[in-house]
Amino acid sequence: MKLSIKVLLFSIGILVDMSLCMCQGNQYLNTFEAVWNKVNDTYYDSTFGGYNWNSAHDRYLPQITVVGNDQDFYRLVNRMLWELNVSHANLIPPGNLARSEPLVCAEGSPGLDLRLLNGEAVITSVKSGSPSWEAGLRPGYVIEAVDKIPVKQIMQEAELLMRPPYNCRGCTGIFTKAILSRIYGAPGTEVLITYSEDRGEKSDTTIMRTKRSGAAVGPNGILYLAMDFEAKLLENGIGYIRLNTFQQPLAPMISNAIKSMGNVTGIIFDLRGNAGGEIEEMPDLFLNERSLLFLRRSRNGETKMFFDPAEDAYKGPLVLLIDQLCGSACELFAGCLQAAGRAVVIGERSPGAVMESDMKVFLNGSILMYPVAQLIVPDGTVLEGRGVVPDIEVELDREMLLKGVDSQINAAIRYLEKEEKK
Numbered sequence: 001m002k003l004s005i006k007v008l009l010f011s012i013g014i015l016v017d018m019s020l021c022m023c024q025g026n027q028y029l030n031t032f033e034a035v036w037n038k039v040n041d042t043y044y045d046s047t048f049g050g051y052n053w054n055s056a057h058d059r060y061l062p063q064i065t066v067v068g069n070d071q072d073f074y075r076l077v078n079r080m081l082w083e084l085n086v087s088h089a090n091l092i093p094p095g096n097l098a099r100s101e102p103l104v105c106a107e108g109s110p111g112l113d114l115r116l117l118n119g120e121a122v123i124t125s126v127k128s129g130s131p132s133w134e135a136g137l138r139p140g141y142v143i144e145a146v147d148k149i150p151v152k153q154i155m156q157e158a159e160l161l162m163r164p165p166y167n168c169r170g171c172t173g174i175f176t177k178a179i180l181s182r183i184y185g186a187p188g189t190e191v192l193i194t195y196s197e198d199r200g201e202k203s204d205t206t207i208m209r210t211k212r213s214g215a216a217v218g219p220n221g222i223l224y225l226a227m228d229f230e231a232k233l234l235e236n237g238i239g240y241i242r243l244n245t246f247q248q249p250l251a252p253m254i255s256n257a258i259k260s261m262g263n264v265t266g267i268i269f270d271l272r273g274n275a276g277g278e279i280e281e282m283p284d285l286f287l288n289e290r291s292l293l294f295l296r297r298s299r300n301g302e303t304k305m306f307f308d309p310a311e312d313a314y315k316g317p318l319v320l321l322i323d324q325l326c327g328s329a330c331e332l333f334a335g336c337l338q339a340a341g342r343a344v345v346i347g348e349r350s351p352g353a354v355m356e357s358d359m360k361v362f363l364n365g366s367i368l369m370y371p372v373a374q375l376i377v378p379d380g381t382v383l384e385g386r387g388v389v390p391d392i393e394v395e396l397d398r399e400m401l402l403k404g405v406d407s408q409i410n411a412a413i414r415y416l417e418k419e420e421k422k
Contacts, residue, residue: 190206244275287342
């Protein structure tokens with residue numbers, strides 16, 4: 001299928017509005033009107049699901065006319081957008097994209113990842129040879145503070161950023177990204193991590209952030225897309241592939257990795273923390289036959305989206321790992337292959353941030369993300385707000401991480417081994 005389905009996180013095809021530059025006074029009003037009109041003209045449902053979008057304009061306009069600073073302006077506009085109660089509706093201040101989506105937009109990283117487990121910020125992986133690894137950080141350790149700011153305080157501040165989908169998975173994702181946004185940052189800068197190994201004595205370590213593989217895209221390189229890719233053979237001939245985003249350059253890398261693995265028992269496709277991207281070529285790599293994967297519903301009607309298998313498509317056993325930080329095209333990919341019976345999904349239920357969206361970049365660098373289509377799997381399930389429910393639910397366990405064991409990967413290995421014996 002050669003249609004660009006921008007179930008964003010991000011699309012490289014970005015609109016730039018040269019007429020607007022955020023300053024103050026009338027520029028706040030002009031930008032507010034531009035945001036409202038763009039949504040009014042492109043929202044997938046012309047009835048807005050019964051929500052009075054005109055009334056929203058009239059309610060927020062008086063507040064916008066007297067707003068005195070950028071912070072209050074963005075807060076008001078986003079409050080209006082979030083009343084739509086759908087994902088992918090957000091006005092992002094200039095330079096804030098990496099803070100909003102650190103897993104894919106932060107240019108530098110100390111080489112670790114984390115998740116909230118029972119309310120604690122637990123390190124879930126550390127890249128071998130990275131600054132975090134050299135500093136002695138390991139999976140299972142608990143991060144207590146970042147640059148002397150307690151994790152609990154970071155989470156409290158993040159409560160002000162709560163946006164759709166309004167569910168516990170979405171909230172967990174926002175909290176986790178808020179912590180990661182302080183750990184990730186510009187390459188060559190340092191971050192002070194306060195951590196504990198066993199919930200006892202705390203230790204401090206200062207770690208350098210190194211540049212992640214990726215590319216600057218969009219006008220004047222306004223977006224940096226980090227592309228983390230890993231492929232290897234696990235025990236018993238099981239292939240393992242992990243990526244943090246869906247972007248076109250990764251498709252041939254996946255295909256080549258599968259070929260290099262040879263005759264594998266099965267493949268684990270690790271999508272945990274994958275923020276989305278463009279779904280265009282990804283399903284083709286795993287389909288057995290031409291398949292209707294989802295329906296696209298916009299103001300122009302409903303379109304059935306069929307995908308054909310690639311010539312070298314992998315057709316063996318497939319496990320998809322997902323978690324609460326999966327989003328957008330990642331959720332659509334997992335939900336479609338699950339519904340088609342092509343893959344077994346293992347892990348944690350995803351948040352349900354599954355709208356097709358587009359972006360508009362204002363001259364000052366602020367970015368409007370706006371939804372343009374609803375995406376539905378063939379059985380009629382709307383993933384937006386619902387998320388993808390795993391076939392086998394498995395949570396990460398801190399005690400197992402301390403022993404070097406990823407319980408979700410372990411569950412995937414056990415499943416594939418059991419399937420091989422059938």
